[in-house]
Amino acid sequence: MSFSEVKPRHVLCLLGGQKPFSELCEIIQSAIDRFAPGFEIDYTFSEDAPDDRMPMSFEVCRDRVMKGAWTEADEEAVGDHRSVIYVLGPPMTAEDAVKHSAIALRLVAHTLDNGIVAAKGESAGVAHGADRWKELARDAEGRTGAPLARPCRLAFGKRPIGTAEHLYSIGFHLVGIPDVYAPRSLSDDELALSAIIDAVADEVFSDGVETVLTRRGAKLLPVDAYDEDDFKYNPFGAIHLAS
Template sequence: MSEAFPRHVLCVLSSGLALSEMERIASGFGGFVLDREYSEAEPDPRMPEAFEASMAAASFDEADWAAVESHGTVGYLLSMPMMRELAFDTSRRLLAVTAALLRSGATAVKNESSGITHGRDRWLSLADRAAGAKEEDLADALVTAWVKRPIYDGQVLYSCGMHLLGAPEVQIEIGAEPPTKDELPELVEHLDTLAIYLLTDPRAAEIEDGAGFRMTEDAPRWLLRTGPCDRYDEDDLFFNPYGYARLTHAR
């Protein structure tokens, strides 16, 4: 296993929230600092394209797009490099930070470490869900918040962001034909079921390559294939030191 430690890099846009105030709000949750080298109190013309590439279309409304277009400040908040056992709680706290920033004048937020964003209302809804949630419900909120999925590489649907929760990326082998709109929801549900399993079931720590896996007791049997992260270099923010767990059809 790689010795790399994942970290959150959160891009925060605003039109009136000062960088010093961003840092003050984040520091109140413990372990988050402002990257002073890259944060700037001026607009960045690359932001509309960057947010669009981060799945903004899934939850942005007109006000969210306007906020990105009209921003005047770009702040980058960093978590500490996260040991595996601390990643889940760090991600929980950072979701609370995100909500606090949005309620204090920030206008748009995206995660550079998984390439995902949400509209303001979705961020706040996820933070509210996580604040009162336990176990599987909390895991589901954090996966939705921080994990970009599904991504298709021509053979496999996969995630990016499970490293921020201390777990392998989840994948499902589907072959060379891209999924149809009708097929996609069920495949994403499979990815999410596997993700929640990896985060909440003690047996997940003992997964072996080739193990059987069922979504429910009476569901078809899959095989779990495991392996190291081979999509990104170790110094890439997307790199997952815990590798991947891939669902393949049992034949």
Template sequence: MNAKRRNLFIFLGSALLGWPSLAAGDRKSPATAPTRSTVTPRHVLCFLGGKDGLAVLRKTAQTAIRQFGEGFSIDESYSMDTEDDRMELSFAVCWDRVAESAFSEADERAVLEHRSVLYVLGPPMMAEKTIAISATALRFVQFMLDGGALAAKGESAGVAHGIDRWKELADQAHDATISNDSLALASICRLAFARRPIGDPTAGQSMETVGFHLVGLPDMVIDEVKLANPKIYTNGDQIEIADFIDAIATRMTEYGVGETIARDRHSLSDDERYEDDSYKFNPFGVITIKSVSL
């Protein structure tokens, strides 16, 4: 572990002092945030198929809805039986670049070669239902990929993984469900459907998350990230910021949003980044963190 990464974990460890740890075998329900809006979040899932593939995508989705996807529905307005030339750029922007080997050249090629698109809408979610419904959405993605979909993207945060990564997350979610580990399930769903971190600190931009509303949590904005070299932002830096964000998200899930922000002295406000009719709008608010040094 390099010195920068070690220093960050020392910081995170000190921040966690005084927090109780879950004993082996404990089964604690994940915490969610009180809503600050009448808006309820929902999943929008995008699936790509091959030539004349819309009928196959639609049939697979209908089977998933019938078997386990109550409340999910096919969006006929934007689904199409032809290629969408916006997909190459859209996936390029949305690929998960934090998890190791989250996508491959084969996944990128599949996006280029798609010839059909299907959108699926999840049901509106109250906070206490977000994790269960997000787990169903992850199962839905796996079912579609097993049924022949070439690629998948979560539109409610703009995040895409490669086929292997989607299936890995779905398998982890299945294992967490079987073992009744709801805290792990909440974390897996967050990693599947939220993006973090977004922004470029070398350009003076804040670093943000999008999609935490899909597991009933506020998003985060870090006003300033102080890099070791202010002119260079590396993938390693990105991973360290993601680790920092994930540590706070884990504490919120285990101990609650109010207690977490009180102990860490962060602030919580309404999400003014998006209009409230945007699928990215977070009705649980945004936590602002003034500064983080790497």
């Protein structure tokens, strides 16, 4: 089910290190030509210079759920970056989102092996350290279906985001499913609530949205936290768990 005709897209933010900007763009374009059809470098916003907003941006977006996902070395790499390259993915449907996210994950890992020093998924505002990105890419290799969706979701989805009443996810539209809202009444532990969010997402892939809604007494509602032209907007809505 979709609440909008909007099709999600990946926006990848890649920070360059010592290699020249032009060489990095050539490396990325070569990878796009070989295994990432539909992806493109956004030269409008990419720049051959450091961006002083990046340290704060990566600090806000870094993965705080997986232990060791972000290290001092990653923080230093962001602080010392010399260029910024944005890559746009193709518009996705629920049916092909996992496939395109797997390609995006492979592309990130490839660039981190070839001169990029840090990466962030802008469509959910999530950053992992270089080693964690590569680990997730390895987890995705050779997989299909739900086993492939899981590392893609962990790579490009962010959780937990907090309000006074809920913790919730952003970015599950990048694997073609609704986001998940978990009421704080379920647990005082944010990591426990993150685990619930992850469990529900896994159930959606194994059993389907309708089954999960019935089993958990949940509701599927449209997402109103973002406008439809925002890359974080989820056209597939959000599953609101019961208290």
